[in-house]
Amino acid sequence: MICTGCSCLCEDIEIQDSKILNACEKGYKHISRFKESKAKNRVYGKEVDLDKAIESAVEILKSAKSPAIYGLDTTTVEAQRIAVKIAEKLNGYIDDNSSFCLGEFVEAILRKKIPSATLDEVRDYAYVLVYWGTNPYHSIPRHMSKFTYYPRGKKRNRGYDEDRFLVVIDVRRSETAKLAKKNAKFIKVEDDLELVDSFERALEGKAPKYDVAEIAREMKKADFNAIFGGLGLKYGLRGNYEKFFSFLNKANKFAPLYFIPAGFHSNMRGFNETLFEEVGEVNKFSFIEKRSDPNFSFPELLKNKKIDVALIVGTDPMSSLPFDVSEKLYEIKKVVLDPRETFTAKNAEVSISSAFSGIECGGEMVRSDGVRVKLEPIEKAEIDDVYILRRILEGL
Amino acid sequence: MPLTPMEIYKLLPKTNCKKCGEQTCMSFAFKLLNREKKLEDCKPLFEEKKYEVQLKKLREILKPLEKATETGLIVKSELCNGCGNCIVACPVHVEKDPHGAGIGRGPRIRDPIYRIENGKLVIVNMHLCRRYGKNRILCVVCRENCPTDAISFLEG
Numbered sequence: 001m002i003c004t005g006c007s008c009l010c011e012d013i014e015i016q017d018s019k020i021l022n023a024c025e026k027g028y029k030h031i032s033r034f035k036e037s038k039a040k041n042r043v044y045g046k047e048v049d050l051d052k053a054i055e056s057a058v059e060i061l062k063s064a065k066s067p068a069i070y071g072l073d074t075t076t077v078e079a080q081r082i083a084v085k086i087a088e089k090l091n092g093y094i095d096d097n098s099s100f101c102l103g104e105f106v107e108a109i110l111r112k113k114i115p116s117a118t119l120d121e122v123r124d125y126a127y128v129l130v131y132w133g134t135n136p137y138h139s140i141p142r143h144m145s146k147f148t149y150y151p152r153g154k155k156r157n158r159g160y161d162e163d164r165f166l167v168v169i170d171v172r173r174s175e176t177a178k179l180a181k182k183n184a185k186f187i188k189v190e191d192d193l194e195l196v197d198s199f200e201r202a203l204e205g206k207a208p209k210y211d212v213a214e215i216a217r218e219m220k221k222a223d224f225n226a227i228f229g230g231l232g233l234k235y236g237l238r239g240n241y242e243k244f245f246s247f248l249n250k251a252n253k254f255a256p257l258y259f260i261p262a263g264f265h266s267n268m269r270g271f272n273e274t275l276f277e278e279v280g281e282v283n284k285f286s287f288i289e290k291r292s293d294p295n296f297s298f299p300e301l302l303k304n305k306k307i308d309v310a311l312i313v314g315t316d317p318m319s320s321l322p323f324d325v326s327e328k329l330y331e332i333k334k335v336v337l338d339p340r341e342t343f344t345a346k347n348a349e350v351s352i353s354s355a356f357s358g359i360e361c362g363g364e365m366v367r368s369d370g371v372r373v374k375l376e377p378i379e380k381a382e383i384d385d386v387y388i389l390r391r392i393l394e395g396l
Numbered sequence: 397m398p399l400t401p402m403e404i405y406k407l408l409p410k411t412n413c414k415k416c417g418e419q420t421c422m423s424f425a426f427k428l429l430n431r432e433k434k435l436e437d438c439k440p441l442f443e444e445k446k447y448e449v450q451l452k453k454l455r456e457i458l459k460p461l462e463k464a465t466e467t468g469l470i471v472k473s474e475l476c477n478g479c480g481n482c483i484v485a486c487p488v489h490v491e492k493d494p495h496g497a498g499i500g501r502g503p504r505i506r507d508p509i510y511r512i513e514n515g516k517l518v519i520v521n522m523h524l525c526r527r528y529g530k531n532r533i534l535c536v537v538c539r540e541n542c543p544t545d546a547i548s549f550l551e552g
């Protein structure tokens with residue numbers, strides 16, 4: 001089966017004698033606990049059947065003046081397409097976690113502003129691997145062993161200590177940084193913008209502030225290098241994405257350098273791609289104004305009290321968003337679609353129980369590098385996100 | 397703390413009495429660590445009362461030996477998160493399973509050395525390890541690539 005625990009979407013998970021093989025701890029917990037604390041169909045705290053719950057959800061959405069759809073990062077591409085249609089029908093906002101996650105990088109890749117590659121190409125050809133502001137040990141445990149540093153590829157078949165050069169950039173010596181031993185480098189970064197500057201200078205042959213001359217030399221040796229950027233890089237750039245993008249393009253004049261975002265929900269990139277296909281933007285989109293704006297991100301909409309109803313699919317904003325944002329959720333009406341009894345689902349006006357994508361229902365998801373993966377569920381649930389969202393759309 | 401033959405030797409009688417069949421107490425210490433000899437083979441240690449304290453200490457420091465496999469490997473599964481670095485980096489896996497563990501997938505051979513079961517590292521077949529058998533070498537590739545030091549060997 002395919003694990004949907006993180007954006008790696010590992011396809012080699014096996015179940016033998018009730019043991020889950022090859023999945024990391026994160027994946028194991030995701031797969032093995034799908035039956036625990038299941039959500040119930042509820043309307044204003046009362047347990048009801050599915051039809052009644054969907055009916056009430058449609059009523060609330062119909063009566064909304066300014067609705068928003070939020071979440072969708074752990075569901076399938078098929079469900080995301082219907083959700084976009086619902087947002088269009090309602091003339092509302094649509095957003096997912098990527099507005100405060102790695103949405104900007106995915107957008108730049110989709111608009112072809114920066115060069116990107118697939119993880120299979122990385123395994124076969126990449127030499128210098130830079131983990132910038134990310135700790136795959138926690139967020140994407142099998143990233144290094146499955147795709148990047150350790151596996152042997154077509155052109156890189158002599159193993160990690162000869163055929164790869166690992167660079168870890170972080171604010172502290174993380175677990176991943178401990179692996180940077182021979183043929184590797186760890187850079188303790190204080191200012192990401194200065195580090196970008198240093199890389200530029202080192203590639204041009206000038207003296208850099210950070211000690212990156214060796215990395216630049218190694219990059220020039222190879223015909224394929226890759227940067228895996230995480231949230232540390234995004235927030236370290238402090239909004240100056242263009243500077244980073246222009247560095248990537250400049251670096252490509254000296255040595256091929258590709259960028260792949262690393263570490264997010266299983267199908268966040270899928271949402272970005274789906275919305276990009278439909279409306280030409282990746283997130284925080286308003287169907288009234290037909291444009292994307294930082295003010296249309298879900299936390300901003302809540303803060304500025306711009307919405308009165310939220311359709312929340314497969315996420316738990318009451319637990320995950322900061323308190324000054326999440327407390328505003330009490331002031332609006334919430335329709336929650338989730339297989340799990342989350343804090344948000346408990347407090348929602350309407351809560352509809354759904355199925356786990358990839359475990360109980362199939363579909364398509366997009367890996368962090370843009371490769372589309374067909375899910376192989378182990379059970380077959382009749383009621384999943386696609387079914388519920390389609391019925392809501394029909395009701396509208 | 398890694399266990400060394402010297403630490404064991406310091407607690408032995410150091411009389412080179414040869415009752416264990418070894419020429420010196422130092423060589424007995426080595427064999428004790430390799431688990432070719434047992435502590436009970438050192439007769440004076442048990443017969444004479446003056447070694448009582450030393451015997452107690454020896455039993456204490458030799459405790460990790462019971463947990464370790466035949467190659468001296470100890471896996472602390474509470475530290476492991478199943479990243480699989482050890483499985484893919486292992487030179488034996490690369491040789492025997494080039495299209496499975498060699499390219500980052502889960503092992504496809506029937507008896508790999510390691511496997512991830514339920515999110516934790518499990519030792520399946522120690523006999524494949526390069527540290528096992530007559531022509532063994534002191535390979536530490538899996539330990540070197542564990543980000544949380546969940547893998548350790550008796551010698552450190």
